Amino acid sequence: MKCPETSALDSLNDSLSPEEAGELGRHLDSCAACRAELESLRRVWDGLGRLTDEVPSEALRERFTTMLAAYRQGMEARPRPPGWRRRLAAWIDGWWPRRPAVQFACTAAALVVGLALGSRLTPPPSELHRLEGEVASLRSLVSLSLLEQDSASERLRGVSISRRAEDPDQQVLAALVRVLNEDRNVNVRLAAIDALGRFADRAAVLDGLREALPRQSAPQVQLALAELLLEADGPETRHLVGEWLTRAALDPSVRGYLEQRLRPSI
Amino acid sequence: MNPTDQELMNQVKDGAVEQLGILFERHHPRLFNFCLRLTGDRQVSEDLVQEVFYRILKYRHTFRADSDFPVWTYQMARNACADHFHQQGKVATDDAEPAEPVDQEPLPLEEIESAEALELLGEALRALPLDKREVLVLSRFRDLKYEQIAELLGCTVGAVKVRVHRALRQLRDVYLRLAAEAAAPSEVTP
Numbered sequence: 004m005k006c007p008e009t010s011a012l013d014s015l016n017d018s019l020s021p022e023e024a025g026e027l028g029r030h031l032d033s034c035a036a037c038r039a040e041l042e043s044l045r046r047v048w049d050g051l052g053r054l055t056d057e058v059p060s061e062a063l064r065e066r067f068t069t070m071l072a073a074y075r076q077g078m079e080a081r082p083r084p085p086g087w088r089r090r091l092a093a094w095i096d097g098w099w100p101r102r103p104a105v106q107f108a109c110t111a112a113a114l115v116v117g118l119a120l121g122s123r124l125t126p127p128p129s130e131l132h133r134l135e136g137e138v139a140s141l142r143s144l145v146s147l148s149l150l151e152q153d154s155a156s157e158r159l160r161g162v163s164i165s166r167r168a169e170d171p172d173q174q175v176l177a178a179l180v181r182v183l184n185e186d187r188n189v190n191v192r193l194a195a196i197d198a199l200g201r202f203a204d205r206a207a208v209l210d211g212l213r214e215a216l217p218r219q220s221a222p223q224v225q226l227a228l229a230e231l232l233l234e235a236d237g238p239e240t241r242h243l244v245g246e247w248l249t250r251a252a253l254d255p256s257v258r259g260y261l262e263q264r265l266r267p268s269i
Numbered sequence: 270m271n272p273t274d275q276e277l278m279n280q281v282k283d284g285a286v287e288q289l290g291i292l293f294e295r296h297h298p299r300l301f302n303f304c305l306r307l308t309g310d311r312q313v314s315e316d317l318v319q320e321v322f323y324r325i326l327k328y329r330h331t332f333r334a335d336s337d338f339p340v341w342t343y344q345m346a347r348n349a350c351a352d353h354f355h356q357q358g359k360v361a362t363d364d365a366e367p368a369e370p371v372d373q374e375p376l377p378l379e380e381i382e383s384a385e386a387l388e389l390l391g392e393a394l395r396a397l398p399l400d401k402r403e404v405l406v407l408s409r410f411r412d413l414k415y416e417q418i419a420e421l422l423g424c425t426v427g428a429v430k431v432r433v434h435r436a437l438r439q440l441r442d443v444y445l446r447l448a449a450e451a452a453a454p455s456e457v458t459p
Contacts, residue, residue, distance in 0.1 A: 008434040009427055043378040047441045050381025050390045051409045059301040063315045067293050067322055074326055075286055151327065
């Protein structure tokens with residue numbers, strides 16, 4: 004005989020074979036409790052079928068499109084294959100002079116020509132500002148894409164690029180905080196702390212650093228993040244770090260150092 | 270003729286990542302509603318869908334040519350939701366199975382058709398433990414066969430049906446409790 008629970012569900016889905024339906028029907032004819040039980044389950048099942056799906060917002064599509072574009076940028080920014088480098092090196096080697104004095108003279112001449120041309124080709128200030136904006140935007144995209152790569156080296160490159168930005172956008176800073184909280188490589192997380200430290204005067208970054216502290220388990224990261232917080236902010240953060248020390252399971256050397264750091268200076 | 274999901278995903282796997290855009294258009298609404306049924310939060314659900322498509326890109330090399338794309342994406346979505354709940358510190362399962370009633374009178378239940386009743390049912394669904402909510406959502410809303418759900422959950426078809434049945438019973442009990450609370454006259458403070 005089929006399991007009663009399986010039979011009940013198949014009945015709700017109208018997927019019983021004729022024999023099974025007959026067997027269940029004969030049982031229900033003689034059992035009021037099972038009949039009522041199945042009827043109540045059927046009403047809940049039918050009710051579930053009447054719940055309608057919702058439509059996601061247009062913002063989701065925009066976010067996906069941005070993410071896909073950044074990912075493609077990152078793929079294209081990867082180093083070219085070694086064969087290309089070898090061919091380029093061989094071509095340069097074919098005409099670059101061997102004697103150091105001649106090499107220096109060629110370099111100096113190229114510098115003079117470059118400066119002369121550059122002074123004539125400098126774009127107007129507004130155009131320069133626009134170009135700088137586009138470069139910054141492209142740098143953000145490349146950084147974001149590198150932060151998502153499988154290779155820890157590429158993620159480190161992504162952190163390094165974002166660290167060099169003068170004014171990184173909110174998306175880059177949020178990505179750095181996410182790396183701090185979620186990256187599986189300790190060195191990448193440490194690099195993220197270093198990068199975020201440059202912008203710790205921003206409220207959103209400071210909040211992200213504070214929220215990240217209780218989530219860290221690697222001693223080096225705990226120490227680096229706590230140090231950054233203690234340097235970046237005042238009494239409120241000292242209190243937060245002190246509270247965290249009382250609750251967190253810390254390496255003894257980390258705890259000892261931070262307790263020493265928090266002791267009021269005489 | 271439109272390419273199949275498998276054909277598109279194989280192209281993504283081969284480096285034509287822009288083809289993921291077509292897969293996004295086809296599948297993001299169902300993934301969104303799957304996450305929404307589990308989390309009850311629109312913004313969180315959109316974040317999770319974004320995460321799922323990012324993971325599809327990141328782990329595209331793991332997609333086998335004979336993989337079932339919807340099942341594969343549901344697995345990603347399940348994992349993303351589980352990570353979300355883990356971060357929230359929420360319990361995923363209810364280890365205590367409700368005791369089997371002994372000679373209990375069948376509970377009266379009207380047809381669930383009105384807007385108020387459907388809203389209560391949605392609330393009851395959100396009140397279920399995650400594992401029960403998940404198996405109900407997969408079986409009732411997402412057009413998956415029991416064989417596909419069994420593959421997702423790593424169990425037999427029979428086990429899936431038993432889980433769905435028990436989850437449905439618990440949903441009914443929660444719904445009846447909420448309906449009784451909603452129908453109870455409010456106390457008036459003198």
